[in-house]
Amino acid sequence: MKPHNRLFLVLILLCMGACASYQGHIGDRRPLDLVAFDTLEPQVYTPPHWPQALEARVRIPRTQGPHPAVLLVHGGGWQRGSPGSMEGIARRLARQGLVTVNVDYRFAPAHRFPAQLHDLQLAMHWLHEQADELDINPNRIAAFGFSSGGHLVSLLTVVAGQGGELDQQWGGPRTRPAAVVLGGSPSDLRLWEDGRLVVDFLGGTRAEMPETYAQASPLVHVHDNGLPPFFLFHATRDRIVSPEHSEQFHARLQEKGVPSELHYQCCRGHFSGFIFRRVAMMELEAFLLRELAGP
Template identity: 55%
Template sequence: MQVVHAVRRYLGLGGLSLMLSGCGAMHLASPGEPALGQVRPAPPVSSTALAAERYTPMDWPAPLEARVRLPATPAGTLRPAALIVHGGGWRRRSPDDMEGIARQLAGQSYVTVNVAYRFAPRYRFPAQLQDLQQAMAWIHANAERFRIDTDRIVGIGYSSGAHLVSLLALASQTGPLATPYGGDHTRLRAVAVGGLPSDLTKFDDGPLVVGLLGGTRQERPEAYVQASPIHHVAPQAPPFFIFHGNRDRLVPVDQARDFYLALQDQGVPAELYLQRGRGHIGSFLLRRGAMKAAIAFLNREVGGGG
């Protein structure tokens, strides 16, 4: 892993523009600059938004809905799907924030499933992860109806949504984060996340993380480790595309860099796309270049959007 260690030293100095290794890449992008390895997306197809549907069973602690958008693709064709998860500090916001991304992905022939989840502090971790695991079970149960290729399901999230999607992707089938529903239905083919809080142990004891985990780092140290995606990285992890503002003060950029390097250390394909001069909110609102690069990455990993 000599190249990886060279990348680590490079990133520690802040970086200039580009660094490659055997299974990953880092790109520091200026506004309007094309993404590393960007492939021109296919002409967008039209899509239809369905009425929101409940994806949780009747005995679930809270009724939660999924918004499905179906792309216009030839009859009989199986499509990839995208599970989309909004941010909001684990305690607010809604799938409304991700509708633009859902339309963009549906335009590339993904069936999009834009979901709500339970909020902290009323519901503490791992309730939110279990909601996403249930959403994946629902996607599989409805795969024939929506013409989804279940071997090509990707995950997309921003901020706290990125945190939850990453945990979903990294949760072992047998470990403490494993779904209680059994089977392989939580497996993601690839992941694209932005503004990712990858290591909760590095945050101060602010109300958002304390509310999610039910205590401070000193009170619940194991919970902080368990809820940190970086501590679950393993060689079998799916490929990750990570975008992050290099001026992010809410979720410092080292959260993205460290996670990228942890993936590299395990030989997991990954790309890190740093948005020059962007903070946490700005990197989401001004995400055009990052999303083009993310969709190109996802298309490569799932064999195209169609």
């Protein structure tokens, strides 16, 4: 690469790293004392009768617990992907003293909505049941999802403990995280045209299943009954999940008095927003450490 081209590339990358804007409270940045952690063998978090055995990849800091924890949920359009895409985030958060629990879930179209939500509800119950063994403080469990994983995490949070149809069988108050991070996350499935991924996930088009599209949209379920703080980050040039999803969700949360921060990633798309996430990571780490602090 020629020197002037190399300089141009460096300037672009620096601009991408610096270009960010925010709505809401901005967490204080502070130097972090990084710690060592242990990685457990994959843990099956589903009971024997579950349609599919699902695993959690757990990392436990080597510091005195019980520790706060973060449930990590990968993206992939509800029908592909793996926890591997969240492993870098899991290691980074574990080095900061958080137990990280990086989970599988069932895929559409073989398993349609709300199967994936039920998987995450079960994962939250499992974390509470295994809290002593995993050295977790069950009152300080956050959740972090990207893309379709963010959709599932936000839905998990807003329906928890409300006694509705999505909450009755596998939900309950303890499936609600203490803090939530969402990246490039869909909030209203009714905003999309009838693309294959959403149709495969829900089992039909908007015209065929309008009530299901509403039921599967976290925006519809936002309430003011004790929801935890949210941190949202979204790329301004996301053509897969429009920033409108995070903007409307952030506005609805604030309307209901729920603490919410929205971080914009300028000059990025859906995937580049996940790859080039350094500034967003700094802010969401500060958010998690602040919200999960205390007894």
